[in-house]
Amino acid sequence: MKVLGACPLDCPDACSWVVTVEDGKAVGLRGNKEHPVTRGALCVKVNRYLEQLHSTERIRYPMRRVGPKGSGQFERISWDEALGEIATRLTGIIDEYGGEAIWPFHGTGSLGYIQGLEGFSGRRFFNALGASLHDPTICSIAGSTGLKYTLGTSGGMDPEDLAKSKLILLWGTNPLTSGHHGWKFIQDSDAYTVAIDPVRSRTAERCDEHLAPLPGTDAALALGLMHVVLSLGAEDTAYLAEHTEGWPEFRARIEEFTPERVAGITGLPMERIVALGERIARTRPTAIRASQGMQRHAGGGMALRTLACLPGVTGDWAIPGGGLHYSTSGHFELNLPELVRFDLLPHPVRTLSMTRLGEALLGTDDPPVKALFVIAANPVGSNPQQAKVIEGLRREDLFTVVLEHFPTDTVDYADIVLPATMQPEHLDVIAAYGNMYLVWNEPAVPPPGECLSTTETFRRLAGRMGLTEPALFDSDEELARQLLKGYDVERLRAEGFLKVPVKSVPVGKLQFISRRAAQAGHDPLAGYNPPADPGDGLVLISAASHYFLNTTFGANPELRRRAGDPRVTLHPDDAAARSIETGDPITVSNERGSFTAIAEVSDMVRPGVAATPKGRWAKLSGGATVNATIAERDSDFGGGAVFHDNRVQITRTPAAG
Incomplete structure (x- = not known):
């Protein structure tokens, strides 16, 4: 079958x-x-x-902690015991502190709108309790916010139109590792391809050209390229007059970013900046493919905002195969209000930032966080400032419930662990953020042991707590149909996928000056916000691994074998200055924490930059990972994470004894 x-x-x-x-x-x-x-x-x-x-390592039954937090010592219990204990603890917390003392912490371990996706699964249940809201700030919010200021939407061009492009800038993205299907449309074109990335990635190796700016300087580079376009008189005056607002002011800002100045900011040779600017000036259509990595720093939101201006200056937004693609999420018209049901909240509640988990667990009051539900997430492995997160999870007065497939680093700190189904075992709906397709997931096999879907877990827990709101007991199919109101559900289910219409971008006129940005306290004019890590040393990039996806697969034996030991790549000049050679054990540290790895000396990184793949489990990597060094600090827009705004010291680890 x-x-x-x-x-x-x-x-x-x-x-x-x-x-x-x-x-x-x-x-x-x-x-x-x-x-x-x-x-x-x-x-x-x-x-x-x-x-x-x-896998035999899969969690198949509910468990209760029997050892100290962090020990990973559990005993098997029944679902009746697990639900009873959870219901009792939550009731007591609500009675003493109120529902906002409960934090449903959702991650991106599943992007299913029914079973996962940053808070949609189980949100009705938590709304009925008056729990705090979860703000999924860790991934793409800075860039999405910046794009909305410029374009009125975070949706961009249809990625399939890359096949029509003549010049493609792959800006801070490595699709051959994370999202390789998009590369096929690039291959279908006859475009000249340019990778803009501090690291010579797998994708950069395949491109016609590679520019390696210093991390966090992308907006300055974009302004410098636009300066070259203007110097050649190659701006699209008709498009600028008819489809943009604030052009005179933005033009004046562009003129501040001469190629000479931008070379000093980015660390790129001025002649390379000029050459690429000239290529952009004479090539239509030009497309930009950007992804989340380039906006994970203090100026990340402004970087995407300014990058989206470039196709406005050249008029590429009006040409098939031109424009910018960051995320297609803005094109999907999903009925989220009916799915999430915020109307079930008994009163307005606070919002807690995903990126600031450690800070919230250790410092939030009125009320403090007393119960944490971790769903489709592994914050010990994925959140900034790992040591602070662990310190928060060690609190004896914090009741932590984790829904999981495997005994992750976070599971070790749980009080109750609930076995969750995996994708072939439940119904779900996925909306791509790298293309224009909805995808239906039909259950294929029964779950092992006593695993339950996330939705069924919360249906049972609602019943155990005596909640009577009918919406808390809707079936998965009912939830899917509510979500997809307006789409042909029968066709989607029968064929497995459905392409949604592409909306016009920008929405209205392109905003070089944004009133919404000004109202939020930001510079109303697109520009450049520099990195903000005040430390010295090398800038450490922790991009996606070819073998892990976030921390999913982090314990898979074969993928761990292929990935090898944790490694950090340094440029030969930086390695020589530290007397480090390939194969040396090294310690990577700053004031926030440290981790150990093996050195790899290579010019795949530019001078001043070090790189290591993310996705490791701490307990399988010497007790700490790269996230031990990353700050719980917000980007400029939306409170996004700053994984790539991270300066570290790298030293050769002395031999034992």
Whole structure:
């Protein structure tokens, strides 16, 4: 039997897949050949998904902690015991502190709108309790906010139109590692490709040209490129007059960023900036593909805001194959209010920032966080300032419940662990953020042991707590139909995927000057916000791993073997200054924490920059990962994370004894 499904992981591609089932067991998994983006292929990570599904390490039963927090010592209990204990503890917390003392902490371990996606699953239940809201600030919010200031939407060009482009700037993105299906549309074009990335990634190796600016200087580079366009008189005056607002003021700002000045900011040779600017000036259509990495610093929101201005100056927004693609989420018209049901809140409640977990657990009052539900997340592995997060999770007065598949670093700090289903075992709906397709996930096999879907877990918990609101007990299919009101659900379910219409971008006129930005306390004019880490040393980039996806697959034996030991790459000049050679054990540290790794000396990174892949589990990596060094500090827009605004010291680790 073949069952159509959808990859739920935090990747722009949202692949449609086909599960082969024999005797009630999933025995095969492949990409759906009919899907125009998946085209029959899955990535190196998801090709091993069935190993995850059938792993003997999988959590199959509810568990209660019996050792100290962090010890990972648990005993098996029944669902009745687990639900009873959770209900009793939550009732007591609500009675003493109120519902806002409960924090439902959702991650991107599943992007399913029914079972996961940063708070939609279970949100009705928590709303009925009056729990705090969860603000998913850790991933893309700074860039999305910046794009909305410029374009009126975070949605951009249809990525399939990259096949029509003549020049493609791959700006801070490495699709051959994270989202390789998008590369196919680039291959379908005859475009000249330029990678703009501090690291010579797999993608950069395949491009016609690679520029390596200092991290966090992307907006300055964009302004410098626009300066070259203006110097050649290549701006699209008709588009600027008819479709933009604030052009005279923005033109004056561009003129401040001469190629000479931008070279000093970015660390790039001036002649390379001029050459690329000239290429942009004479090439239509030009497309920009940007992704989340480039906005994970103090000026990240402004970087995307300013980058979206470049196709306005050249008029590329009006040309098929021109414009910018960051996320397609803004094109999907999903009925989120009916799914989430904020009307169930008994009163207005506070919002807690995902990025500031450690700070909130240790310092929030009125009320303090007394209960934490971790859903589709592994904050010990994924959040900034790892040591502070762990300190918060060690609180004896914090009641922590984790819904999980595997014994992650975060599970070790739980009071109750609940076994969750995986994607082939439940119904779900996925909306891609790297293409224009909705994807339906049909349950293919029964779950092992006593695993329950996230939705069923909260239906049962609502009943155990005596809640009677009918919406808390809607079935998964009812939830999906509410979400997809306005779409052809029967066709989506039968065919497995459905392309949504592409909205016009920008919405209205492109805003070089944004009143919304001004109202939020930001510079109303697009420009450049520099990095803000006050430390010295090297800037450490922690981009996506080719073998892990966030911390998913971080314990997969074969993928760990392929990834090898934790490594940090240094430029030869920086390594020589520190007497470090390839293979040396090193310690990476700053005032926030430290971790150990093996040195790799290579010119794949530019001078002044070090790089290490993210996605490691701390307990499998010497007790700490790169996130031990990253600050709980906000980006300029939206309170986003600053993973790439991180300066560290790197030293050779002395031999033991």
